Every structure is written in structure tokens, then in C-alpha cells.
Amino acid sequence: MSHPVVVITDTEELDPGPAVRLLSAAGFEVRVVGSRAPDAIAAAARDADALIVGYARIDAALFDRMPRVRMIATMSAGHDMIDTDEAARRGIWVANLPHAATEDVAVHALAQALALVRRLPQADAVVRSGGWSQDLADVPRRAGELTLGVLGLGRIARVLTRIAGPVFGRIVAHDPHAADWPDGVERVDLDTLLARADVLSLHVPSTPGTRGMVDAGLLARMRPGSLLVNVSRGDLVDPDALLAALDEGRLAGAALDVFPVEPPADDDRLRSHPRLLLSPHSAFLSDASLRAYVTEPARNVIAWWTDGRPHTPVVVPSGPTATASA
Incomplete structure (x- = not known):
């Protein structure tokens, strides 16, 4: 049986290593793109089940190129980089990170x-x-x-x-x-x-x-x-x-x-x-918050895959396409 695939798009200054370790231990294949570029994301996520997103824009055109994605976890409280209306229409969960900092x-x-x-x-x-x-x-x-x-x-x-x-x-x-x-x-x-x-x-x-x-x-x-x-x-x-x-x-x-x-x-x-x-947009920065910005989205993806629901959803779709395929 193939492993579920999660793609981490852009992490900016954050170290994706803790997220990769958590997801790998939970049975995921993890691909780190390190880019906001739509072509790079689409190439890595062509068969992905989930995305973890920093600032990359995920819109309808990109959704078309990632037909298996059913879950997106953001690395921030904000989720305006995701077309949430389109995600809901396609039965895709979106979860944010409201408490990290x-x-x-x-x-x-x-x-x-x-x-x-x-x-x-x-x-x-x-x-x-x-x-x-x-x-x-x-x-x-x-x-x-x-x-x-x-x-x-x-x-x-x-x-x-x-x-x-x-x-x-x-x-x-x-x-x-x-x-x-x-x-x-x-x-x-x-x-x-x-x-x-x-x-x-x-x-x-x-x-x-x-x-x-x-x-x-x-x-x-x-x-x-x-x-x-x-x-x-x-x-x-x-x-x-x-x-x-x-x-x-x-x-x-x-x-x-x-x-x-x-x-x-x-x-x-x-x-x-x-x-x-x-100060240089650094109010969110601490050793604890930097860990949470990568580990909590991973935990959202794992919870969705294992329990059918992420911890902090902002889009809760309905219908059979909303569930994980485990």
C-alpha cells in the first residue's frame, strides 16, 4: 500500500525538519518544495493528499493541477492565501494555526x-x-x-x-x-x-x-x-x-x-x-513559536488522516470527498 503524500510548499526562515519527522513517523511521504511558485508546487503535489502552506497562493488554477489534495494546513493564523470558497466547493479541508504565537x-x-x-x-x-x-x-x-x-x-x-x-x-x-x-x-x-x-x-x-x-x-x-x-x-x-x-x-x-x-x-x-x-515584524518570534509553526500544521494533517478531522479547521467541507482515504 502506498504512503499518503504531503507536500510542504514554502517555509521561509522556518526549519521544516520537525514537521518532516512527525509526518514520516505517522506514515506519510513528505516532499519539501521550498517555493511559492505554482509550477514547482504543482509538480510536487500532482499526487499529494495534503499540503502544508506558508505564504504560497493556492487558487482554483492550482487546485486543478492537484486533483487528489483533500487537506490544506496553513503555517499561520491567517488563511487568506487559500481560496477557501473554492476549497469548500471541492470538498477540501483547510486548517489554520490560531494559537502558535x-x-x-x-x-x-x-x-x-x-x-x-x-x-x-x-x-x-x-x-x-x-x-x-x-x-x-x-x-x-x-x-x-x-x-x-x-x-x-x-x-x-x-x-x-x-x-x-x-x-x-x-x-x-x-x-x-x-x-x-x-x-x-x-x-x-x-x-x-x-x-x-x-x-x-x-x-x-x-x-x-x-x-x-x-x-x-x-x-x-x-x-x-x-x-x-x-x-x-x-x-x-x-x-x-x-x-x-x-x-x-x-x-x-x-x-x-x-x-x-x-x-x-x-x-x-x-x-x-x-x-x-x-521592530521587524518579529512579535510572533520565539523559540517555542518557531517550533509550533511547523509542528502544529503537521499535527493537523495527521489528525485529519487518522481521525477524519484536523484540530483547528477553518473550512469544514461536506460530502464523501471531504474524508481522508486511509
Whole structure:
């Protein structure tokens, strides 16, 4: 009897070795393509039962070239690289990776917020230039007297509110879609959130309704001298409006882990503005998350093959083609 075949498309900087070992031990033949190119994927997956996908685009044309595929596992929480409507129509499962870096991203958001509050980049620059505490331009504010505002209350934001609760004086949040509400977090409308937050942390997905939402109008409604943190999606923030708010002093600072274009161009003012704290889309990074990004998709494929259902499905097809052929 032939082994089921799983193809790993693109892994970027991740090591596919742990996934290969897990899948091989479960009886799979594993092929690592190491590319997003449709022709390379189609050649490797012509007889594949399942795919593990990084950023490669899997659309109807590619599905046509992989007629046996019945399961796709993404190496991320996002699954917009997969044509999920087409997958459902063809009876193909799609599973994502919702929890691999939840704690890491929440901790990164808190770390960036506190670095802004305590003015750590400025303090670092003073010491490196030969100065000392008397040379600090501004005295940091006490976090326990400040309000943390959270826009969007998904899984990462909920962890953030839990770990930030003992640090900040108050936490307020706005999310019209949240079904339940965590203890210790005050539910407010958007205008109240913007008016009260000393630090505003963004935690909303990129959709047609949210792209560019942090524009000049929204920034003007924020509390004067407040701080902005974005570990969510780069296209939520209008960069020109952000730079203008920083130049004019309406915002005291901002921390960005994500950008409209990644990486930013060398001459992009986002790279050089003194009131910006930057990280290279690394909020998700940890030794634990890097392991999970490859092992958990493999476990999704194994669960689908052995039990008929992956652990974290986002497309649940119906009909006989939806099941594994074991």
C-alpha cells in the first residue's frame, strides 16, 4: 500500500525538519518544495493528499493541477492565501494555526507599550551619547496612573489585557463583535476609547473596512500626547497621517512591528523618525513559536488522516470527498 503524500510548499526562515519527522513517523511521504511558485508546487503535489502552506497562493488554477489534495494546513493564523470558497466547493479541508504565537505577540505589544511609556529608546540614546538622567528631555509617566486602550478584543488582545492588568491603572476596550467580555476591562464605544486611552494598542484584522482606519481623522480624536502600538497589520495605519501626528506632537510616540510595505524602503521616514520604536515584524518570534509553526500544521494533517478531522479547521467541507482515504 502506498504512503499518503504531503507536500510542504514554502517555509521561509522556518526549519521544516520537525514537521518532516512527525509526518514520516505517522506514515506519510513528505516532499519539501521550498517555493511559492505554482509550477514547482504543482509538480510536487500532482499526487499529494495534503499540503502544508506558508505564504504560497493556492487558487482554483492550482487546485486543478492537484486533483487528489483533500487537506490544506496553513503555517499561520491567517488563511487568506487559500481560496477557501473554492476549497469548500471541492470538498477540501483547510486548517489554520490560531494559537502558535498568541502569547508572544501579546507580550511584544506590552513590551512596546511600556518601552514608550518609560521612554526607554530616548534613555538609551542619552546614555550612548555620554549623557545621564539630567539630560532626559521628558520625565516618564507612571504606568499605574495611565489607561491602556485596546481596539479589537480577539485572542491576542485578551492575553494582553490579562498580563497588562497589574501594570496599567485602567484598561478600556472597544470591539462591537465580541460576544463576551473579560473581567477588569471596561467596554466603551470608539470615541470614548480614543478620548481616554493614554496608550492605544491595535488588535483588528485587515479588512476592507479596517485598512487605513488609523487616519488623520482618527488620530485627531486620540487623547493629546497619547501613544500608539501596532502589532496587528501594517495597512491599518496611514503612515503619512501617523508621521504628521508625531511631527505635530499630537502623538507622543508610536511603536510599530508591522508596516504597509515590508520591509520599509531605506528612505522611508518610518525608519528614522525619533518618536517611533520599531521592530521587524518579529512579535510572533520565539523559540517555542518557531517550533509550533511547523509542528502544529503537521499535527493537523495527521489528525485529519487518522481521525477524519484536523484540530483547528477553518473550512469544514461536506460530502464523501471531504474524508481522508486511509
